[in-house]
Amino acid sequence: MTVKNKVIVITGASSGIGEASAKLLAQNGAKVVLGARRENRLQAIVKDIEAAGGRAAYAVTDVTKPAEVKHLVQVAQDQFGGLDVIFNNAGIMPTSPISALHTDEWDQMIDINIKGVLNGVAAVMPIFTAQKRGQIITTSSVAGIKSFTGAGVYGATKFAVRNLMEVIRMESAQEGTNIRTVSLYPAAINTELLHTITDKTSKENMDAFYKQVGIAPSAVANVVNFAVDQPEDVNVNEFTIYPTKQA
Ligand code: NDP
Secondary structure: OOOOOOOEEEEEOOHHHHHHHHHHHHHHOOEEEEEEEHHHHHHHHHHHHHHHOOEEEEEEEOOHHHHHHHHHHHHHHHHHHHOOOOEOOOOOOOOOOOOOOHHHHHHHHHHHOOOOHHHHHHHHHHHHHHHHEEEEEEOHHHHHHOOOOOOOOHHHHHHHHHHHHHHHHHHHHHOOOOOEEEEEEOOOOOOOOHHHOOHHHHHHHOOOHHHHHOOOOHHHHHHHHHHHOOOOOOOOOOEOOOOOOOO
16 A cells, blocks of 8 residues: 555644645645644645645544544544544744753643654554554654754754654564654754744854745655655654755
8 A cells, every 4th residue: 555545643733844745746636634733734735635635534633632632633533534644743842041040841742842852752552553554754853853952952852753753663563563653853944943042142043044945835745755764664754854955
């Protein structure tokens, strides 16, 4: 089974990497179920996909709320009769030096970038375990494999989900449940992500850097599509995606 006809839940699907992935996967015949908080965006994307001949549904979802993530997964099963893949992609990146003590933002990043992914994992694990098949794709970051100043907490959340994906892969292989995991490590991708930065100096530096090197979210969507397209016995499980110009 390739991308065609797979049922794929995507969080953070209202913009950027999630939106680009939803559109590409739907174009290739997947049935995509979009989750995020901004309903007007989700509605517009579903409309675009359907106008292009694709299949899509959405549910307003805050990934910090386990019941809402479960509901999103239920919508996929109800509308499209199953579940093959979850793409845990929702995230925020309010970077700042640790000494600035933006502790509220530390909490938000932990809640969305780590607990949000755990909520996705918890929602699909019973389904994937029972059917002995499933794929969990998670957007970590290059900040999840190396350290960057300003990204102390952001990077910590992305290192955390990297570990989570690898352990799920190993445990599933041991338990014989055939659950595949994919970690994505994108570098500078031009999306709305920088809007989440409130620290003035961090925002100015990041804006300038992204303007110089940033690439389109389709770069990541292409990799997601490639991972979903693999045969069941192949687990392509880690990808870095750099702009060619980024050192
Ligand atoms: P965007 O800001 O365009 O997309 C982020 C998405 O996450 C939006 O759809 C947003 O939707 C959603 N989101 C945020 N908070 C929540 C929440 N509580 N519940 C549900 N959805 C939420 O940025 P990107 O596309 O760049 O970000 C996608 C992922 O890629 C993130 O995990 C980010 O950390 C990661 N990443 C991005 C890089 C980049 O350079 N752009 C580099 C490396 C990793 P809404 O506000 O409607 O809820």
